[in-house]
Amino acid sequence: MKKWIWLVWFLLLVEVSVYYWINLPPFNVMSMAFWLFALQTGGLVWLILLFTTSTGPRFERVTRMSGRQRQVDSFQLKGGTLSPLTRYLGRALLALMLILGLLLVIHTRIFRAKDYAQVVSVTEADFKEDFPETDISKLALLDRTSAEKIGDTYLGTIDKVSQFGISDDYRQITIGEQPYRVSPLEYKNFWKWLTNHQDGISYYVKVNQTTGKAELVKLKESMHYSDSEYFLNDTMRHLRFKYPTVLFGKPSFEVDDEGNPYYIATEYAPKFGLSSQDPIGVIVLNAVTGETQRYQLEQVPDWVDRVFSADNVITRVNDHYTYQKGFWNTIFSQTGVKKTTDSYNYIAIGSDIYLYTEITSATADSSNLGFILVNMRTRQVTNYKLASATESAAQASAEGEVQEKGYEATAPSLVKFADKAYYLVSLKDDAGLVKTYALVDAEDYQQVTVNNDLANLIAQVTGEDASSLSSLSSSLTGESTAETIIITGQVEALGTQMISGSTVYYISSSGKIYKVKATEDSIDQLPFLKVGDQFSGELSKNNYLKNFKIIESE
Known part of the structure; x- marks a missing residue:
């Protein structure tokens, strides 16, 4: 029987190891993931103690007579009291669950609404005076879908094309103040990785969001750490084993201004009890060598564009505008309650990426009160006051101009020309190809200008020279940007x-x-x-x- 008991404990060790290998919880008491890991491990130990003894299982066979006078064998727990260890462990697990549940409840927005509202501060500004004029040469026009369509056409130009695919990251960053979407190559499956991982990944794709020009960049040294790696070279697992106690999110791919590949993992700490994780720094992982460097928020290198996630930014801004007067005000009177709209997009300003979204009242319709601009590296929040239409209203207005063609509007880009706010909208057909463009007046969304050529459209509305965008139309329609024949x-x-x-x-x-x-x-x-x-x-x-x-x- 002792061999049977040892087998049970061995299987427990295997289960715990597999759970940790897959989920990678930090060994940090400020992490809810750690406590869930501890509870499930402790629960399994308690079950083993409950159903076993030092000599074997705590079962005995019982023979009874059925109604038809037949002998029926069944099993039941043996009598006797539980061991002190089993009783104490059970009580400790129950107490821990109650404490964790209480901590979660008392740190919810019901009890700490005003604390949540003060996590970020918002600078008020006037759109016409303070919002930066749009630089056409740095206008980020490509959405993720269009960038993927352009980038994927370059896959066939690499060696061993059958072994690799392009990751669907296509993360928006700036390189030398120019907006790009970048994405590394990845192994197609485990067997492709097994054959090629010693050579590493030698390429990444970058797509210029202004011109639509894509480039398959060949690295001087191959990447050996990525999301498509297995075992210890997987980015998340590599960082977890190097920083077993640190709370961090899923690493994301970026390149510096010299084109060197890195993965950026944002480091977190709970803001209230064990709840509401908030960034406190980043870990920068060199995708070639595996070397890492930790930075506090004020030390993050300028080339790192995305420290704060969109979810974090939107949640904090909503908390700020929703809970200024407490939780119950949001349920009943809703005095002064505002919120962000359902959509957001990104703007490149200088060398930084900014998230923008609109602020509307709690009883919003098709209008908003202004625009929020958030620096994704520092989380500086600025509210530009301007009564205007929502993005969804602008999209519907643009689609209405070409309703006979059935085009679908993409998420608009907010632009400012001659102190006036516009939504720049791309209109796509059923195949996902851009067929035309629209500039929608943000203050009067019924004023829409449509043109098949983007450069002509901007020149038509603003009078500015937009020839730098002349090559973008062919890129978005899926046609090659190579030399014209x-x-x-x-x-x-x-x-x-x-x-x-x-x-x-x-x-x-x-x-x-x-x-x-x-x-x-x-x-x-x-x-x-x-x-x-x-x-x-x-x-x-x-x-x-x-x-x-x-x-x-x-």
Whole structure:
């Protein structure tokens, strides 16, 4: 029987080890994750003590007679008192659960609403006077979906393309005051990792959010620490074993201004009891060497863009505006209660990333009271007063301008031109491709200007030169940003075919077939194209020609 008892304790050790390996709770009494780990371990120990003795299981076989006079064997706990250790452990676990539950309750917003309201302070400012004018050359236009679409097209250019994919991180950062989304390559599965992990990951993707230009960056030294690694090179596990008592969040990928890859893990401490975790610093992990460095908030390097998460920022701002007059005011009179709207986005200003969202009253409709701008590295919060439409109202207004086409508006970007606030909205088709753009007046959201070319749209509304954005449209529509190839030739044979309701012209020239799709923007002479005509156009995917022109003979 002793062998059986040793087996039970061994299985407990295995379970505890597996739990820790997977969940990685910190050994810190200020962490609720630690106490949950302790409770589940203590609970299993108590069950083993309850159902076993030093000589074997605390069961005995009992034979009874059934109603049909048959013998039935069953098992029941042996009589006798529980051991002192079992009783004391059970009481200690129960007491611990009660204490933890009490701590959680007394530190909720019901009892500490005004304390929650004071975690952040908000600087009041005027939008027209204090909000920075938008720099077109640094305007972050690409959303995550568009950045992924552009970045993923570069995967086929690497060696061992079948072994790697691109992580879906696409984290927004600034590099040299220019907004980018960056994402590392990752092993596709465990077997791909097993084959390639000794060589490491040699690339990451960065997509310029202003120009739409993507680059597959090859590192001088490969990364050996990432989220797609296994065992001790996994970023979270590497940091946990190096800092077993520190509370930190999931590391996120960033690069410094020289392009060196790092993972940034925000360090936390509970603000009230064991509740309401709040950042107190960061751990910077070198993705190449595995070396780490801890920084307090005031020491964080300038190139680190994201110390505070969006969830943390939104929660703290909501607490500030909701609980200034206590918890019960939010339930009954709601005097002075404000809140953020349902959506938010990011703006690059200088070398920092800012989250912006709108502030509206507790009984909000389609208007808001101003904009909140939060520095994601320092959590400085500024409220810019401006009565305006909400983002959702601006999106609906933009979609209404092209309702016959059924385009869907993406999350708007807040911009300021000539002291006036606008929402810049991209409108996508069902395939997720950007088809047109809209500038919506933030103060009067019924005033909408739409243009298929972003540079022309901004120039049309503001009178500013926006030629720096001229390459972005082709990037967002999924077309290559590579060097344009101009095709010229003579029509040797001509045919047409209807495809999905559109007429496609097939042109045979110099042994090749080119295609031209008839659209609203096609030249008026296209239906009159004939054999012998000279033509020119930009070569696109699948041998389609864009900007097709018929060359007049001299």
